[in-house]
Amino acid sequence: MQHEVLSKIRIETFTPLSKFTTWRVGGAAQWLAEPKNIEEIKFLTSWANKKNLQCQIIGAGSNLLINDSGLKGLSICMKKLNGSQLDLENGVIEACGGEHLPTLARQAAKAGLHGLEWAVGIPGTIGGAVVMNAGAQGGCTADSLQSIKVISMQGGEPFEIKNEDLNFGYRSSLLQQEKLIVLSARFQLEPGHDHKKLTRITNENLNRRTTTQPYHLPSCGSVFRNPEPLKAGRLIEDLGLKGHKIGGAEISNIHANFIVNNGQATAKDIYDLIIFVQRQVKKTHGFLLHPEVKQLGFNTTT
Numbered sequence: 001m002q003h004e005v006l007s008k009i010r011i012e013t014f015t016p017l018s019k020f021t022t023w024r025v026g027g028a029a030q031w032l033a034e035p036k037n038i039e040e041i042k043f044l045t046s047w048a049n050k051k052n053l054q055c056q057i058i059g060a061g062s063n064l065l066i067n068d069s070g071l072k073g074l075s076i077c078m079k080k081l082n083g084s085q086l087d088l089e090n091g092v093i094e095a096c097g098g099e100h101l102p103t104l105a106r107q108a109a110k111a112g113l114h115g116l117e118w119a120v121g122i123p124g125t126i127g128g129a130v131v132m133n134a135g136a137q138g139g140c141t142a143d144s145l146q147s148i149k150v151i152s153m154q155g156g157e158p159f160e161i162k163n164e165d166l167n168f169g170y171r172s173s174l175l176q177q178e179k180l181i182v183l184s185a186r187f188q189l190e191p192g193h194d195h196k197k198l199t200r201i202t203n204e205n206l207n208r209r210t211t212t213q214p215y216h217l218p219s220c221g222s223v224f225r226n227p228e229p230l231k232a233g234r235l236i237e238d239l240g241l242k243g244h245k246i247g248g249a250e251i252s253n254i255h256a257n258f259i260v261n262n263g264q265a266t267a268k269d270i271y272d273l274i275i276f277v278q279r280q281v282k283k284t285h286g287f288l289l290h291p292e293v294k295q296l297g298f299n300t301t302t
């Protein structure tokens with residue numbers, strides 16, 4: 001059995017990671033695998049540990065800037081570890097780490113489960129949503145999350161972590177500092193709601209976003225965290241930076257906290273534009289905007 005699992009998992013080499021990020025940039029992975037079950041993940045982490053390779057996890061790559069020089073070690077893309085189970089009576093959802101968040105939000109609404117309508121416009125996976133405590137329209141992942149099942153990148157058996165132990169904050173969680181892989185998440189939603197109403201609200205949420213944000217171009221959503229109570233987008237717009245370009249990367253004319261790839265951007269173009277914006281804001285306001293996007297393969301840990 002073990003042998004069968006091992007013989008089926010493909011570990012590819014020098015695969016371009018631009019295909020695995022919504023910005024559509026990034027160099028090649030030294031090694032890349034797309035596991036479909038927990039056994040395959042266990043095999044991959046032990047394979048990497050034996051070879052002394054570092055591991056990094058990619059969800060839908062919708063919050064990732066990967067260096068043009070690519071990533072050393074093993075990159076594990078979680079999107080194929082997908083699927084979910086909805087308990088309509090009790091409102092409990094069990095979703096795999098690679099499940100697509102908007103798909104789950106739509107399924108929940110259709111089933112009359114209230115609590116994920118805000119999530120429809122966030123093109124990430126469940127694992128990425130938990131790590132980032134993704135949120136929109138006043139809701140966030142931590143609101144309805146009960147617990148997650150994780151496994152260490154160092155090996156061992158899966159274990160559970162409860163919501164209260166995940167240190168959730170604004171776009172942050174304990175998982176941003178730990179070498180853990182989110183295998184699945186359990187949500188408690190409110191059952192018994194009118195599915196037509198929930199579906200209408202979900203559709204309205206998506207429409208609002210697609211008309212006020214540049215969903216038609218490759219991006220990673222909001223680049224900078226809001227320096228609360230201020231809004232990063234407003235600060236950037238007020239500095240007259242909308243439309244500012246470096247190479248193929250451009251500060252969106254629709255929403256100033258989005259950097260879009262006009263087709264030919266490199267990760268370096270985007271990185272340089274991030275630094276440029278930080279310098280302009282610092283010069284005028286005296287503080288640094290912190291990126292919300294995670295940067296992999298750069299000399300930074302954000």
Ligand SMILES: Cc1cc2nc3c(=O)[nH]c(=O)nc-3n(C[C@H](O)[C@H](O)[C@H](O)COP(=O)(O)OP(=O)(O)OC[C@H]3O[C@@H](n4cnc5c(N)ncnc54)[C@H](O)[C@@H]3O)c2cc1C
Pocket residue numbers: 022056057058059060061062063064078097098121122123124125126127128129130131132133134135136171180181182183215219220221222294
């Ligand atoms: C058009 C657009 C709109 C967006 N709007 C919003 C918004 O409104 N609100 C918001 O919060 N975000 C938004 N985002 C950003 C992004 O979608 C979220 O941060 C999302 O939660 C990231 O999920 P992901 O699966 O793509 O994670 P990735 O970008 O692949 O990874 C993000 C981080 O999570 C880690 N990670 C991913 N999966 C796992 C796992 N299974 N186990 C362990 N670690 C993991 C990665 O290593 C990385 O550190 C938007 C992005 C786009 C492109």
